[in-house]
Amino acid sequence: MIAAFSPFLAVRYLVTRRINLLGIAGVMFAVWAMLVVDAVFTGFVSGIRRDVRTSTTDLLVTDLPHDTGYERLREAIEADTGLVAATAPRLRHHGMLQRVRQPQRRVRTQGSSQVDFDHTENGFALLVGIDPVREEAVSGLRSWLVRGPEELAQRYPGDFWSSTVLDEPDLERRSQLRAKDEVEWAARRRSNLPAAKNVQQHRADMPGVLFGWQRIRRTGALPEAEPFDLLVAAVGSDNQLRSDSDRVQFAGCFATGHRMFDENAVLLPIETLRTLLGLDSFDPASVDLVTDIAVRVRRDTSASALVAGKQRLQRAVQALLPPGSPPCSVLDWEEQNLVFLSAVAHEQAMMQFVLFVVMLVAAFVIYATLHMMVVQKVKDIGIMAAIGGSPAGIGAVFLVGGFTVGAVGALLGIGAGLLSVQYLNPVNDWLFANFQVELFPRTLFDLREIPCDLEPSWIAKVGIGAVLLALVVAFVPSRKASRMNPVQALSHE
C-alpha cells in the first residue's frame, strides 16, 4: 500500500524542480536510441537471415573425403524417404577467370611475361560445380537467376538481361548451361574466336558459368555468352601441381542475397569442373567427385525430426566412406553459416550492450537528481514524520519520484522511437536530397531502404527495463530518506 501523500509529494517535488527534466530527457534518449538502433539492427539481421536462408539448402552433407563419389551416397541419402525430398551434387574448388579480350586491346605490363591479369574486373573465384537440373530441385537457383538482374537494374544503368539457360528443353545442353547456338556464334564473332562461317552451321559447345551480381558490379554489364578463360590448378595423382583451363561463356547472373557468396562464387557445370580437375566422365574408372551434397528435406519436417534426420543421414553416409575417414557433417542452414550468423548476433548483442550503457548513464542522472532532492528536502522529511508519515511512506515519495521520471521518460522515448521508425526512410531520403547526408548509408550494405523491424516484445522490454532501472537507482535515496532520524531532520539547517 502506498500512502496517499507519497505520490502527491513526489509529483509536487518533480514539477517544481527543472533538473528532473534532465533525468526524463536521459531516459527518453536512451529508450529512443535502444528502440531505433535495435529496430534498424533487427531489420538488418532479419534481412540477412532471410537472405542467408534463401541462399542455403535445407541440409548440406559436407566434410567428405577427398575422392568421394556422388552416386553411392545419393542412393543412401535418398533412401531416407521420410526426410529427403531431393539431392544435388556440389563440387567446390578455387579458380581464376579471365575475360577473353580482342588482341588489339591487350595491355602488357613492361617487364612482365605473358601475364595480363586484371583483377579489378574478374579474378579469383570460388568455383561451385553444380548439376543445374538437380540443383533446381534443392535450392532457389531459378529464383536466384531472376533476382540477379533485378538487383543490378535497381542500382546501375545497363542491359542486365535475364538468363534463360534453365528453360533449355535439351537436358544435355541445360546441364552444361550452354547458350543458344546463335547467341554463342555472335559472341565468338564479337571476341574474334573461331566460329562457323554462318550461324546455321554453328553448334554451341562452351559450358556456361553463372556470376553472382556482386561480381557483375565490378565487371560491368556483360553481353550474353561473353567468353571467359577459366583456369584451375590442382594436385594430381602424381602429387604434382597441375593446371588446366577451359573456355567458358557467361550464362547469366544470380543473386542469392548472401553477399559473400554472391561476390565470390561462380556456378558452373559440375562435369566441366571435374574435367578440369582431370576426371573424365567418359573414363569408367573416374569418380563422380563431390565435396558436398545439397539436400532438400520434405516440407512437413518438424524441427525435432530434422535433428534426428541429420544424425540418421550422417550415420548412413559415414557408413559408406572408407574406414578411418574423418567424420562427415550434415549441417542445417544455420550451421552452414554459423560463423557469419554468430558474428552478426554478437554484433547485435554488443550494440545492445552499448545502448544499455547509455541507459545506465540516464539512470545515474536519476540517481543524482533524487539524491540531491533528498539532501535538499531533509527538513520536509522531518515534517512528514512529525505529521504521521511512516518511514515506508517517506521512502515511497522518492521511489515514486524515480518511477515517475523513468515512466515518463520511457513513454516519451517509446513515442519518439515509434515516430522515428515510422519516418526513418522519408527523413533519410529528405536529408540526402537536401544535404547529401545519410543517417544510414544504404550503399554500404546494398540496401534499397533502411530496414526497420521494431518488435513489440522489445518495446515492452526496453520500457519496463527503463522503469525498473529508475526504481533500482531511486531505491538508494529512498532508503536514505526512510531511515532519517525525524528529530535531526527537523532541526536540519
Place this chain on the structure above:
Amino acid sequence: MNAPVLQAAAVHKHYRIGKQEIPVLRGIDLSVQPGESVALLGASGAGKSTLLHVLGLLDPPTTGEVRYDGVPVHGLPIGERARLRHRHVGFVFQFYHLIPELTALQNVLLARMMAVSALGYWGQRKAAKAAAIAMLEQVGLGARLHHRPSELSGGERQRVAIARALLAEPRVILADEPTGNLDSHTAAGVVELMFGIQRDRGLALVLVTHDERLAQRCHRIVRLADGVVVS
C-alpha cells in the same frame, strides 16, 4: 478516573556523542488529562523540546515509558508509532515547518493523506478538501488557500500549521514554542486561536515555552531544569 491521554513515566533520554553519553531527560514523570493544558517551562537545554519529541513518538526514550490513554506505545514498531502519532497528536513548531512547494490548502490536506492509501484517499478527496478549507477558514485563512508559505506572513504560516495539526482530529496538541518566531501582536492572535480551539474541542495541550505569561494561561506549569521536573 480516566487514564491520562498522554503520560511519561520515568522517562530517561540520553544522546551519545562519540563515546560520551549525554543525559537530556532524567526520570521525567508527566501525566496530561484530556482537555488539560500543560506548559513546559525551562531554560534552553532543560530538555523541553526533547520531552515533547519523546511524547510525540518522534524520538524513543532511552528508558521509561510513554503511554497514550494508559497504553505503553513507545515500544511499538516504527510504522505503528507513525500511525499513532498521526491519530493521537498534532505538532505545532516554532518555525511552522510547512512544505514550501505546497499551498496552504495542500499543506493542510497533507495531514489527511498520511494514514490512507492513494486509492483510499481518491474516494474521500472531496470530503478531505472541504474539511481542510473549513479548517483554514476557522483559523482565518479562507482567503489564502492557494498561497504558498513564501507568500504568507509568519502569523499566517503558524495558523496554517495549526490547521494542519488539527485536521487529523488528534486528542493532543504538542506545541513547541509556537509564538517564538512571531512579533507580540501576531503571537497574541495565534495564542488566542490555539487556546480557543483547544478549549472548544476539549483537546489536551502540551506547550513548550520560555514565556512565563504564556505559560500562565495553561492549567498547569511543569518546570524543567537539566532534564528533571523541578516543580
